[in-house]
Amino acid sequence: MPLTFTLDPLVTPELRDGILDLWTDVTNAGGAVGFVPPVTREDIRPALVRQLVSMAEERSRLLVGHDEEGRVAATAFLTFNTHHLMTHWLWLYTVMVHPRHQGKGHGRDLLAAAERSARTIDGIEAVRLTCRGGLGLERFYASCGYKEVGRVPDAIRVAPGDDRDDVVMLLPLT
Numbered sequence: 626m627p628l629t630f631t632l633d634p635l636v637t638p639e640l641r642d643g644i645l646d647l648w649t650d651v652t653n654a655g656g657a658v659g660f661v662p663p664v665t666r667e668d669i670r671p672a673l674v675r676q677l678v679s680m681a682e683e684r685s686r687l688l689v690g691h692d693e694e695g696r697v698a699a700t701a702f703l704t705f706n707t708h709h710l711m712t713h714w715l716w717l718y719t720v721m722v723h724p725r726h727q728g729k730g731h732g733r734d735l736l737a738a739a740e741r742s743a744r745t746i747d748g749i750e751a752v753r754l755t756c757r758g759g760l761g762l763e764r765f766y767a768s769c770g771y772k773e774v775g776r777v778p779d780a781i782r783v784a785p786g787d788d789r790d791d792v793v794m795l796l797p798l799t
Contacts, residue, residue, distance in 0.1 A: 628690035628698050628731050630738040643697030645673055647723055654724040657757035661783050676702055688742055690735055698723045699735045703743060714751040736769045743798060750799045757781050758790030766794045
């Protein structure tokens with residue numbers, strides 16, 4: 626069953642908790658979403674609060690995908706650039722699909738929904754994201770139309786002796 630995507634949903638306690646559970650489960654399954662496993666909900670909560678504040682300040686927008694049972698199954702944050710010379714593109718952050726939905730094409734669906742959402746925002750000409758090297762993520766994003774435009778070697782330290790590249794990807798919308 627396909628996910629149902631909503632841009633800018635009302636943030637209820639249930640949605641907040643669903644995102645917190647999703648982020649925790651994705652991290653603990655090895656997903657590269659800003660943390661290294663093992664994590665608890667309380668480890669993730671400050672990062673989620675920062676995202677919610679950004680949304681309240683209209684600096685970012687939330688895209689959420691629900692599964693057929695109404696559970697939060699996927700998310701991405703579309704974050705505006707604050708530099709006045711770079712307001713024509715936005716960042717895509719915390720792109721994640723719940724592990725129970727992996728392999729069903731929902732990651733592609735999420736990226737397509739993010740692209741459609743970005744295209745509805747006046748003045749946005751491109752979407753930019755970064756991903757952790759060493760996991761094949763850049764190949765996945767490339768298969769969805771993103772192009773690698775930069776790479777910082779060993780910029781992400783996931784553990785002592787385990788440094789990964791920070792890969793910058795771009796999706797032109799024009």
